[in-house]
Amino acid sequence: GYLVNHHRDEIFSELEFSYSTLKHRLQELAYLNKGLRISLKDERPEQPEYEEYKYDGGIVEYVTHLNMGKTPLTEGLIYFEKETEACEIECAIQYTDSYTESLFSYANNINTMEGGMHVNGFKSALTRSINAYARKYNFLKENEDNLSGEDIREGITAIISVKLKNPEFEGQTKTKLGNPEVRGVVDTVVADNITAYLEEHPSDSKNLMEKAVLATRARAAAKKAKELI
Numbered sequence: 001g002y003l004v005n006h007h008r009d010e011i012f013s014e015l016e017f018s019y020s021t022l023k024h025r026l027q028e029l030a031y032l033n034k035g036l037r038i039s040l041k042d043e044r045p046e047q048p049e050y051e052e053y054k055y056d057g058g059i060v061e062y063v064t065h066l067n068m069g070k071t072p073l074t075e076g077l078i079y080f081e082k083e084t085e086a087c088e089i090e091c092a093i094q095y096t097d098s099y100t101e102s103l104f105s106y107a108n109n110i111n112t113m114e115g116g117m118h119v120n121g122f123k124s125a126l127t128r129s130i131n132a133y134a135r136k137y138n139f140l141k142e143n144e145d146n147l148s149g150e151d152i153r154e155g156i157t158a159i160i161s162v163k164l165k166n167p168e169f170e171g172q173t174k175t176k177l178g179n180p181e182v183r184g185v186v187d188t189v190v191a192d193n194i195t196a197y198l199e200e201h202p203s204d205s206k207n208l209m210e211k212a213v214l215a216t217r218a219r220a221a222a223k224k225a226k227e228l229i
Helices: 019-032 059-066 117-136 180-200 202-228
Strands: 038-042 049-053 078-083 088-095 102-107 156-163
Touching: 019 038, 019 049, 019 059, 059 088, 059 156, 078 180, 088 180, 088 202, 102 117, 117 156, 117 180, 117 202, 156 180, 180 202
Parallel strands: 102 156
Antiparallel strands: 038 049, 078 088, 088 156
């Protein structure tokens, strides 16, 4: 539970707390820290409320929650966690038949809305791994270009969460992770796990490959049509 300072009027000029803002943030923290129980109680007489958040599945439950109402392309989720010298990495991924990309990244539980090194490592590993699989199993013809990262991420819902000792936050709103050592570590861990998943789940992999190839061909066709016009 969170206890608000009784002398808050001496500290804050604005005394109105937004229940929905607190709810969103505390629920997010519970998702990011599996097994942690967080309770939120609003004791204002006009709107007393109480909620408790605890997710033993952590970010797996977060991805499932984000994908409610969507049709998954894979039977399960891709999930892995790894502790390295540079940082702890936790990642959950599920593809759906939607056309949007939902990639959420965190560093020490802070929503890194501007991305950063962990996101760069994630994206490059995902693109490399899926292209390698597509080539190996002939989803791409010899004369076809590699799949672009954008097309590969079409329909993805992913959470990448890292925890490290000395995070460097950059960017206009200080929500971009700048630690260079994180990029290579995340890249390696993500590539290893994505590659292993693809090899172990051929039917899921086929669905993912077909979606990415279709997205690439659709983009190429649209570009060609535009050029003709």
